[in-house]
Amino acid sequence: MTIPEVLPAISHTVTQAQLAKYADASGDHNPLHLDEAFAAATPYGRTIAHGMLVLAFVSETMAKNFGRTWMCEGKMKAKFRAPVYPGDTVTTTGTLKSISDAMATYEIIVRKQDGIDAVTVDAAVPVPA
Amino acid sequence: MDFATLEPGHQLFSQRITIASDSVVAYLAAVDDRSGPYAQEGIVPPMVVAALGMSQAMKAIELPAGAVHTGQELRFQAAVDVGAGVDYSAMVVQNSVRRGTRFMALEITADVGETRALTGRVSLAIPEGIEGEE
Numbered sequence: 001m002t003i004p005e006v007l008p009a010i011s012h013t014v015t016q017a018q019l020a021k022y023a024d025a026s027g028d029h030n031p032l033h034l035d036e037a038f039a040a041a042t043p044y045g046r047t048i049a050h051g052m053l054v055l056a057f058v059s060e061t062m063a064k065n066f067g068r069t070w071m072c073e074g075k076m077k078a079k080f081r082a083p084v085y086p087g088d089t090v091t092t093t094g095t096l097k098s099i100s101d102a103m104a105t106y107e108i109i110v111r112k113q114d115g116i117d118a119v120t121v122d123a124a125v126p127v128p129a
Numbered sequence: 130m131d132f133a134t135l136e137p138g139h140q141l142f143s144q145r146i147t148i149a150s151d152s153v154v155a156y157l158a159a160v161d162d163r164s165g166p167y168a169q170e171g172i173v174p175p176m177v178v179a180a181l182g183m184s185q186a187m188k189a190i191e192l193p194a195g196a197v198h199t200g201q202e203l204r205f206q207a208a209v210d211v212g213a214g215v216d217y218s219a220m221v222v223q224n225s226v227r228r229g230t231r232f233m234a235l236e237i238t239a240d241v242g243e244t245r246a247l248t249g250r251v252s253l254a255i256p257e258g259i260e261g262e263e
Contacts, residue, residue, distance in 0.1 A: 012161055021159035025152065025177075027184035032194045042194060051198040052180045056160035059176045064164040071175050072208050078201045 001128055003104045007065050007094030012057055014049050016086040022053045048083040051119075057092045058108050058121050065094075066125045075103075078121040082112070089113045094123070102126055130191040132224065132231055132255065141189040141219040141235065146181055148173050150211050156180070173209040178247050182237040186219040186251065190235070193255065200252035207246045209239075216240045222250065231255040 016036075023029045028050055031038040039047040055078055062070040084090055090113075094106040108121040135141075153167060156177045167174050209215060216239070223234035232254055239247040 018159060018161070021155070025156040025159040026180040028180070028187060030187070030192070030194060038194065051201065052176070052183055053160060055201060055203075056162060056176045056180075059174070060160070060162045060164045063162075063174075067166065068170075068208070070205070071172065072205060074175070075204045076202065080198055080200065 001066065001069060003096065003099065003127055004065065005096045007061055007106060007108075009091050009093045010057065010061055010064070011089055011091040013089040014053070014084055014086055016047060019047060019049060019053070019086065022050055026050065026052060028052070044083055044085075046085055048085055049088075051078075051080050054080075054084055054090065054110055054119050055121070057090065057110055058119070058123060061092045061094055061108060062106070062123050062125065069125050073126050074123065075125075076108075076121050076123040078119055080119055082116045082118050084110075084112065084118045088118075090118055097122065099127060102129070132190070132233065135190065135221045135224050135233070137221055137223060139221040141221065142185055143216070143218040144185060145214045145216050146185075147214045148177060148181065148209065148211065153177060153211055170208075171211045173211055173213070175203075175205040175209075175247060178205075178209050178215060178239050179203050179237075179249055181215070182217045182219065182239050182247070182249060183251060185217060186235050186237055189219060190233075192253070196253050196255040198251065199254050200250075202250040204248045205246070206248065207241070207244045209241055209246050213241050215246065223252075226257060229257045231257055 105124040110119040
């Protein structure tokens with residue numbers, strides 16, 4: 001397994017239809033994600049993507065680069081910084097932050113098309129001895 | 130739900146969920162993920178394991194829509210085979226109020242048999258005065 005300095009960027013455009021699919025797949029039917037009238041009355045003003053959907057993009061980036069090592073031994077610590085709305089295009093990038101205690105830690109950023117960071121994550125995988 | 134009654138250590142739920150192949154297919158389609166060898170190897174994407182546990186925990190505390198998901202930690206510890214029964218449990222690990230906002234953290238575990246597959250911690254901010262859904 002190689003430890004790249006930079007992970008290739010991956011972009012996704014989030015749609016309302018995708019939120020409905022994700023709700024069914026995950027079991028999270030919070031109306032904040034699905035009901036436009038309900039969401040309009042919240043501080044967000046409209047529906048927002050599930051946080052765990054956005055984290056799926058992070059996991060996709062790590063799985064593409066580290067495969068089963070990520071799936072069986074990976075760790076992530078995420079901070080949600082801004083909501084992702086239907087219609088937003090988010091790009092996930094990763095940069096090697098440190099290697100210590102036999103773990104390589106990447107700073108993963110999920111950034112919206114307007115330059116706002118939606119989520120920042122420290123994601124770590126074990127490195128070969 | 131009266132969140133003030135949820136003291137650290139409070140067990141929220143304990144439940145077995147069998148993750149079938151069609152659940153994995155639906156999840157991967159929903160997140161537009163073609164990265165992993167999930168179908169070839171017959172393993173469940175770890176984020177499916179996490180997402181199902183998270184949604185059960187949110188239901189268990191009757192999380193109101195005004196709540197904000199502020200942070201998430203996940204540790205993947207073993208692969209879960211498609212069709213496996215996953216034993217989930219979740220408990221409250223933090224519950225405090227500061228400046229009109231309740232801060233809660235929940236720890237979620239997922240086991241297959243004797244093997245721990247996943248540990249997760251979710252951090253939530255809930256404006257005081259918002260009660261859980263009935």
